[in-house]
Each structure stands twice: as structure tokens, then as C-alpha cells.
Amino acid sequence: MVLQEINQALQRGDVNGVTQGIKSALEQGLEPRQILNEGLLAAMEVIGIKFKNNEVFVPEVLIAARAMNAGMEVLKPRLIETGVEPIGTVVLGTVKGDLHDIGKNLVRMMFEGSGLTVHDLGVDVSAERFVEAIKEYKPQIVGMSALLTTTMGEMKATIEAIKAAGLRDQVKIMVGGAPVTAKFAQEVGADVYAKDAAEAAFEAKKLVY
């Protein structure tokens, strides 16, 4: 019952409903892993499907993700105590010269909602910084976002830098952003193109499983 309440509260973007629900669930002795899977991740999966089907849109996803983050703040210490492992690791960033972050942030939220650990490098991320982050975090996936035609070229430069560092075989590279297309992704040597955040999360899960 309480898990269902958490799930519904998250889908409504109700921060208080989610955090109070998690506290109640913990008090009732439910396992943190079960709260995560059946309360939070299941709700984010519903949001992802509805987003893909144009049943909910960016505002609804943003408030759901905000509620997810608030819930994770409560749950994370208990998850660490019980040793719950993420399903995979992602390094994510908006490419050099590009300061737009809404799309990248949506992707981060959907990734986190899928059980992935995300190292968000932020915006205006240089190729060198991506390379350093791969060495540091050893992700399975590198995600790059660009909103501008003037910065899309940086995706290619970053992929080249990853190759030059001898790291290309260690990661799958996913690209996206308003001006990016599947053909462009292919042209620059990315492995996966995602047209929106929901698709990015769907593709990421396929890559790590």
C-alpha cells in the first residue's frame, strides 16, 4: 500500500508525498531495495513510458524527477547501508561551447530513475574532461548532449579524443540534443542516438544489461 502511495506521489511530482511515504515505508520495515524498485524506479518507468507516448511532457517529467531526487536523498543512506548496487555507470555532459542543460538534465534524471549512477560533468565540457572522467569513473556509457549547430561538431572531437586515449572500446557513446539526428550520430561515430530522455534511458538499460 505504502509503495503504491510512493509510486503515485512520484508520478504526480509530489515531493512531500514521496519523502513521507519513504519514511513510513522504512518505519514499517520495508527493505530499501524494495522501496527503490517498486516505489521510485517503477514510477519513473511509468513516467518514461508516458513521456515516450506523449501522455506527459517535459514539465511533468521535471517535477517527477524532482520528487525522485528528494526521495533518493531520504533513501540513499539506507541503500548504501544495505549495499544496493547501481545497474551501471554513466558519464554525461553537454559538449564544449554549449551551455544548455535542460535536455542533459532530463536525461540524467531518467538515467537515475533507471537505476544508473550518473556522473554529470555539467555544461561546456571539453573533450579532455570527458577523457579524464572515463579514466576516473570507468563508465559503461558516455552521454553527450548539444543544443546548437555551432557546438555539435564537438561530439566528433570528443569521440576522436576518446579514441586517441585508447578508451573507445571501453565505453558505449550515446549522443542526443535538439539538432542531433541518427544520421549525425552515425557520422560522428557514436554508438547510440536517442531522440529524447525517455529513449536515452531505454537505450542505456539495454547497453548495461
Added chain:
Amino acid sequence: MKPIERVSLTLQHKEADRIPVYPLLCGVSRKLVNASYPVWSTDMDVCAEAYEKVTDMFGLDVICTLIDLSVEAADFGQKIVFPENEAAHPDFNDYMLKSTKDIYTVEPIKFPAAKRMNGHVRLCDRLVKSKGQDVPVVAFVFGPLGILSMMRGQANLFMDIIDDPDAVKHGVAAITETLLEYVDALAATGVHAIMLDTLFASQSIMSKQMWLEFEGVYVEKIADRIREKGCMVMVHNCGTGIYFDAQIQTMKPTAISFLHVPDDCSSYEDAQAKYGDKITFIGHVPPTWLLYATEEEVREECRKEIAMHKAGGGFILATGCEYPANLSFDKAQVIIDSAKEFGRY
């Protein structure tokens, strides 16, 4: 046939000598006057010279005065960054509206003090005088919800819509009051049309119902005012699944400039069948695709689009959004040549 005659017939859904064409050559025009982006964006004499040159050099059929999406927000007090080689944008680390409550402080501004908007008015005035006899001049204005997003940050604003809808409506209403004065001033220059960019009227952002509630009712007032002042209303929207029906319902545009298929259509052909007799289509060559497409591929895309939309007028070949600002003019020339080659009636 002069561009203005060609476009006029096209907008009446009559066949001219050929379809009109204008790849949205805006920021890229700075190259023709050796100006940096900041200079082109802020010195309206330089900007006008660039628009005049690009129009003459490529024989464009329309001048559309898109500078950047920060023109209006700057005058409301948003700090703007002017990069050397890309369009100006808000300082993403310093939005002027720090909280949802701050939106209640947005008020209409004193239009005579609006530096960038008045600069745009002067640009239009010069272009109408220098080119307007032969080439229609379309003034580009960002929609009020988009302007508010430039002052608050998009993600913040989208959550505000749900957290405090009255705050957002207050902000949009205040901006709309200023935009009414703005379109009055633009119309007074003699521009032929004003193009409203209603960026958020698309499935890529928000539901149709939400858009109607938070921007639709406001742009309806602006569109009515534009028509009262004797100008045509045009709409630009480069989002996916754009809401043609909601935009037509609220703004009754003469033409819509678009990139992607509308939300209630399965294809461009379907869009043509559903809306082709109601509005003029402007589009829809994908600008980012131009970065890596071959000239032959661009030519073929243009041929296909022209074949799809040209019958009976009502189609202007254009890029679906601004031509990439750092690309050479070669692909633009291919688009223009294609209109002349395949677009003859």
C-alpha cells in the same frame, strides 16, 4: 516577377512564376560584412547592411529579421551573454528571476527605454525603406512564454507552471502588454508581417492544453493586434509534433514556418492534405542536417519538398529553423537553385 509579387501570390494560394525561397540566412549574414556575432546582434546598422547584402547576393524572396531569442528578455533586465561566434543568450548562471515568487515582480516595461527591441524596430525601418518595395520584410518576435523562460530558465519555468500557475500567468501577461507596444512599433515601420515564435507549442515541450492556457490566450491578443495594425501574422515553431491546430485557432496565421510534422499528422504529405489549404507552409529543410549532407542530397531533399507542397501555391521553401550560423553559404545556394529549378509553375 519581384519577390514581393511572388510571395504575395503564394500567400494567396496562387501559383506565381515559381515558389519563393529563403533559407533563414540570419546570423550567417554577418560574414558578408565581416562582423562578429556581438556586433551584428547589437549594431543595427551593421545588421541591416548584412541583411541587405545577403538578400541581394542570393536573391532571397523574404527578409526575416531573426537576431536571437534574447532581444526581448534583455530589455526586461535579463543579463545576456554575446559569444563571438554564436547567437546571444541569457547568462545561464544568472537568471534574473531566481524563484517562482520573483515572477510576480515582472511588470510591463517602458517601451521607449527598451534598447534591443527598439534596435530591432530601427532595423526593420531601414530594411523596409531599402528593400521593402521589392522584398517582403517579416519582423521576428519571440512569444511571451519563451521570453519569460529566458528570464527564469526553461526548466525552472516548466516546474513553475505546475507549482504556481498564477505566477507564470502574471509574468506572461505583463510581457504581453509590452509585446503589444512592440508589435505596434514594428507595424509602424511598414513591415509586411510579424512572425511570432511560439517555441513551446509542441509535443517536445508541453501538452497542447497547457500551451493554450499559458501562452495561447496571450499570443491570440498579440496576433489580433498585429492584424489590427495591418500586418500579416506568421508563426515559427521548430519543435517536434507542433500544434498547428492550436496555433491556427489562436493566431490565425497566414503562414507557419516549421521543421517537423504536426502532432496530428502522420507525415508531411498528411500535413499538406490537412492544412495545405488553410495556411502557407514555410519550411522544412532540416538546418542541422545541412552540416553534413552533400549538395546532391540537399538538392534531392528540396526537390522532394517542392514536389510535395508546390501545387496551387501556398509553399515557400526554407530551412525549418535558422541556417547554421557558421556554415558556408554553399548549401543555401543549393536550396535557392533548387527552388528555381524544381519550383517553376
